Amino acid sequence: MKQRRRWMIACLCIFALVAVWKVQAETKSQALPLSGVTVVVDPGHGGKDDGASGGDLKEQEINLAIALKLRTELEKAGANVTMTRDGSYDLASDGATNRKREDMKKRVEIINTEPNDLFISIHLNTYPNVSIHGAQAFYRKGDEASKQLAEIIQRRFNDLTQTEKKSKTGDYFILNESERPGVLVECGFLSNAGDRKSLAQSSYQQQLAQLFTESIEEYLMALTL
Template identity: 35%
Template sequence: MNKENRILEGKTIVIDAGHGGKDVGATGQTGIHEKDLTVQTALNIKQELAEKTGANIVLTREQDEFLTLAERVEIAENHAADLFISIHFDAFTSNDVAGITTYYNKPADRQLATMIHDKIFEQNIDTRDRGVSQGDYFVLRENKNPSLLLELGYISNQADEQRIQTQDFQNKAAAAITEGIISYLI
C-alpha cells in the first residue's frame, strides 16, 4: 500500500450495518429485507475504505446477526472509534416517497453529515435529496464519537429499491462515503 492509500492510518472507523437477525428492518416491494442490503453496503464501504485509506475499519456485523443498539454503540466505544456511520434504507407507508437523508444528533456532527451527504449527491445518484437533519436515534445520541446515520434510499419505493440493489449504486455510495470520511478526518 503506497503512502496515498494510508492517509487515514491510525484512525478507526466503525461501519454499522443496521438491523440484522430477527430484526429485518424494512421490507421492499420485492421482498428484500433492509438487514441484507445494509450488510452488503457496509461490506462495500469497508472494501473501499481499506483500498483508499489504510484506516482500521470495524463492522458491527458482517453477517446476519442481531445486535442491540447499545451493543452497536459499545463496539464504537471499545474500539475508540474516530467515526461511527450507521447504514440504513428507509421505508414509508406510501410507496411514492423516495430519496436519501443523512442524520446527525449532536450539533458538532452536522459538518460531518453535510460533507458525506454532499459527496453522495456529487456521484450523480438519481434520487431525491432529502437533506441533512438532526435525528434522535439511539446510536447517534448515545455515541460519544462523531456519528451519523445514512438512510440511503426508500426500500418501499420501487425505483429506489431497484437502484440501491445495483452494483453501480453500491460502488457510488461506497466511493462517496469514503470521500466524505477522508475529507472529514484529514
C-alpha cells in the same frame, strides 16, 4: 580475492534494494488518505430483525452488502475498520429478553469502547407515500463534528440521487448514546420502486461505499486544515 569482491558487491546491491523497497513502502503507506484512521461501520438490523422491506428486499441484507463494500473501500484508503456485524446476525445474547435493546446497546458499546475516530450506521428507509425517494444523513443534535460529516455526505447523496434533501438531526438510539462523531445514513427508500431497483444493484452499493469513503476523507481533511 576476486570472489570476495563479488560477494561484497552482491551484498551492497541487496542492501541498496532493501533500502529502496523500505522507502517505497513507507511513502506508500503515508500517501494513503485514511492511514491511521479507524472507522466503525455499523450495518443496521440483523438476525430476526430485517428492518424495513420492500418487494423481495430486506433492509438488513442490503445494509450489510453496502457495509462490506464500504469496509473494502476504507481499507483500500488505508483505514482500519471495525464492523459491528459482518454477517446475518444481531448482537444480542442467546435468551435475551429484549433482543433489540441488547443489540443496540452492544453496538453503542463497540463505538464507545473500541478506539475509533468516527462511526457510520447504515440503514434504509420506508414510507407510506411510495413516491418519496432519495437518501438522507442524520446526526446527533448539538454535535458540530457529526453535523459536518452529515452535510458532506448529504451533498454527495443529492448529486447521486438527483434530490435536494437536507441532513438533519435524528433522534436515534445509536446517535444519542454514542460518544464519538458519527452519522446514521438512510441510503434510500425500499417503499420506492426506483430506489429499490438501485439499492438491489451491486454497482449502486459500490457507488455508495465510494461516496462514504470520499466523504470521510473530505471530513477529516477539513479537520486538519
